[in-house]
Amino acid sequence: MKPVYVDNNATTRVAPEVFAAMEPYFCEMYGNPSSMHSVGGTIGPKLKAARKQVADLIGAQPDEIIFTSCGTESDNTAVHAALTADPARRHIVTSRVEHPAIGSLAGSLSKQGYRITEIPVDGDGCLDMKLLEESLTPDTALTSIMWANNETGVIFPVEKIAAMCRQRGITFHTDAVQAVGKIPINLALSHIDMLSLSGHKLHAPKGVGALYVRKGTKFSPFMIGGHQEKGRRAGTENVPGIIALGKACELAGANLEKENTIVKSLRDRLESELIRLIPEAKVNGTVKARTPNTSNISFANIEGESILLMLNEFGICASSGSACTSGSLEPSHVMRAMGVPFTMAHGSIRFSLSIYNTEEDIERIIKELPPIVKRLRELSPFT
Amino acid sequence: MWEYTSKVKEHFLNPSNVGEIENPDGIGDVGSLSCGDALRLTFKLDENEKIIDAKVKTFGCASAIASGSALTEMMIGKTVAEAEEISNQQIADYLGGLPKEKMHCSVMGQEALEKAIACYRGTTIEEKEGELVCECFGVTDLEIIRAVQENNLKTIEEVTNFTKAGGGCERCHGDITKILLEVQHQPQPEEEKKPQLSNIQKMRLIEETIEREIRPSLQLDGGDIELIDIIGNRVIVATRGACSACKSAPITLKNLVEAKLREFVSPDLVVEEVSK
Known part of the structure; x- marks a missing residue:
């Protein structure tokens, strides 16, 4: 049956087109894009193309895309970047219905002395927007609200919240793992500073994700090491995964x-x-x-x-x-x-x-x- | 996904004895909707207090439904006194084992049985008088103590697996730790319940235990012991063979001989070696 x-x-099935696109990168085009020879050297342009495919799906510029290993890493990176950028601010606003990648992280930060405000939802799963607005203070370092809830599918007005945060000089991040590929997203027209997405939720394989960081957003890397991703995320690129994510984003746009x-x-x-x-x-x-x-x-x-x-x-x-x-x-x-x-x-x-x-x-x-x-x-x- | 045994799956997909007996001789309700599982057990007796029919209705996950089904199969044909001996572990064993996080389902079955028997006898169960420890799942200290003793639980996680206590807001974790410590420093109540042994019975039991539980493992290493005397709670032994020359003999006396005697005879026994 x-x-x-x-x-x-x-999680989703890997699209056959995505699998076909990534397959050559295991046994034939296995080079390291950092290498100074042709086996590695041919990979760089392919990564560039994939970065553009991801950027195009969400209305971003290619250099605003950082490839990561998953949605959780993207979320952790975003929160880390925002808190490091402004260490004097000790307050985080989030919601009660976040994925554990944000929810448990907030819990852990609260033990480190951060003040966390978790905005409640009503019986329909909608955010209390009035309380959210009132919670934004000069001490708020970051607001992180998911774009769509993984359990109910309820969409939050993140563009509106991002605008509220922008007015107050607060960094805004959204976990858009469940929204990307399902609803139209155009970051060029929004005030969202950072956005997380995950490959395996949109027919790419597990093990690849991306973080969008708006140009001009203060950023400090979470993974320290080599110069990959322009020093914003160290670690040899997951080349087949990135190629797959690019293809999956292209398909998601078409679908x-x-x-x-x-x-x-x-x-x-x-x-x-x-x-x-x-x-x-x-x-x-x-x-x-x-x-x-x-x-x-x-x-x-x-x-x-x-x-x-x-x-x-x-x-x-x-x-x-x-x-x-x-x-x-x-x-x-x-x-x-x-x-x-x-x-x-x-x-x-x-x-x-x-x-x-x-x-x-x-x-x-x-x-x-x-x-x-x-x-x-x-x-x-x-x- | 949980790793359920095929027996659990069988009892979940086709549970036995589903329903409710009209005019039952005993009825036991446990659990609640808010806790996520609940079970109603009813049974009917013949004139000899033998359970001739039992039925169960269960709300809950697969292992809860399977535990209810297993319980009815286990109790039918037994007398009330025999059924009373069914433990939660036996229910789990009947199902070929349960995932440890699901042991509370077998506990729920055992509690329903106990309640139904109490209902038949017209008594109430005293454990309800305990003090509330876990507010999330309504678990009292007496229920936790009992689960700890009967299943030899050592950690908060195990207590949660068996009773659900501590599985919600976790505010009671401190109290659970206290209970664990108290129980560990207490003699087991089953042993308290054991009838007082006369001196002769005690002596025989000690001899039997040495013969059956201790001597064979000593003889494996070419050693042996001999029972010399019993004075009150002091058991005086002499080491023989390889043991008499062995430097670690005192440790063996404590860890093996005394432990076994405490387990099988009485928890307050002290083993001493006769002065050479």
């Missing part, structure tokens, strides 16, 4: 419309049918501003891990914000921040689609999930 993969916010029409309509059909067919089911996160591929639905009185494992029996791969799946004992911090009641939070399932999903995939979920929910509710003492 071919799996129905709807867990693309976790952006498809993402917002075909993928979105598949997502919408899945969501509306599940809500129609299954009693006591509710969508988490506002439907007004969401990435086109993500749907997070809670099913009352049953537990997410059980739903996932039964879906898995039908080859359907999704994920859950339930406690049991995360290895912790409490439901996801996003569900809790949104105030989703426990009866609903433990049974939340995230479906995240990609351009590779088909109508048949969606029909299979619509067919298999309602009986699973019914069965688990029959087992449950609460129904």
Whole structure:
């Protein structure tokens, strides 16, 4: 049975075009771009082209792109750069629903004496913008707010927040790992200072990411060593990964419309049918501003891990914000921040689609999930 | 992804004895929606206090559903007194083991059983009177102490795996550490519960333990010991063979002989070597 993969916010399939583009860089064009011979020397121009492909997708200049190993490294680098640039400022503004790459980092910085303000969200998963604005002080070194939430797909008004920060002379960073390739992004028209993206969320392989740093932003490297990336990120370039990321960004640009029409309509059909067919089911996160591929639905009185494992029996791969799946004992911090009641939070399932999903995939979920929910509710003492 | 045994998967996908018995002889409810798992156990007895039917309803993850299913299979056919002996470890073993983070599911099964039996007998379980330690999951000190003793837990992480306590805001980690330290410095309650041995019984038990648990490993190294006398809690032995010339004999007496005697006979025994 071919799996129905709807867990693309976790990771994506490498696009065949991307794989084909990177393949020669393992056994044929394996040179080190820093070398003074032709095996290495041919690589530099290819990296340059890849840098332009990434920049083009987000409306940046090529020299504003630093290649990294992943989204988490990009996030850590950005935070480190902002704090180092202005060591006198000891305050960071972020949100309660960030990915751990920012959330846990903020927790660790708070132990080092930084003051952290975590902006709450409402029941729809939307930021308290008034509180955010009030939290910006002369002591604020950095504001870091994700562009789109990984669990709900809710999009935050980061361009507006960036403008607020610019007015006050505060550096603004966004973790856009879930937004890049799903919604149009044009950094030339924004005041965003730094932006993180990750290759494996947009059909490039794991192990490559990028950090956008606006020209003129004070920067200090996180990885110290060689001169690579103009001294902004030491370490021999992950050449095949960078080539792949470039190709994936080019494809993502070409597929952006498809993402917002075909993928979105598949997502919408899945969501509306599940809500129609299954009693006591509710969508988490506002439907007004969401990435086109993500749907997070809670099913009352049953537990997410059980739903996932039964879906898995039908080859359907999704994920859950339930406690049991995360290895912790409490439901996801996003569900809790949104105030989703426990009866609903433990049974939340995230479906995240990609351009590779088909109508048949969606029909299979619509067919298999309602009986699973019914069965688990029959087992449950609460129904 | 959790590494569940095929037995866990089997009991999760096709759980046995799902449902609720009407007019049951005993009913046990544990867990809650907010905790993320809950279980309701009901059973029916025949005139000889034998469990002829048991049913379970479970809300929770795969291992919770599997634990409930395993529990019903294990208890049907047993008398109430026999069923009472089922431990959480036995439930986990029945399923071919559980991931350590999921041991609390087996504890939940055991607690439901205990509650259902108490319900049948018309008694209430005293442990509820304990003091609340973990506010996130509503776990009392007595529940933690019991899990620590029965499963020989050593770390906060293990306590969390078995009881959930400490798995939320982590504010109670200090209290859990205190409990761990206290329990480690206490004689095990099972041993307290052991009936007082008469002197003759004690002597026989010591002899048996030496014969069965100690002598074979000493003889492997060409050594031996002989029981000379028992005075109160003092066990006087003489070393023989290779042991009598061995410099590390005093360590062996402590680490092997005394440890085994404490484990199998009484925790307050002290082993001494007869003066040569």
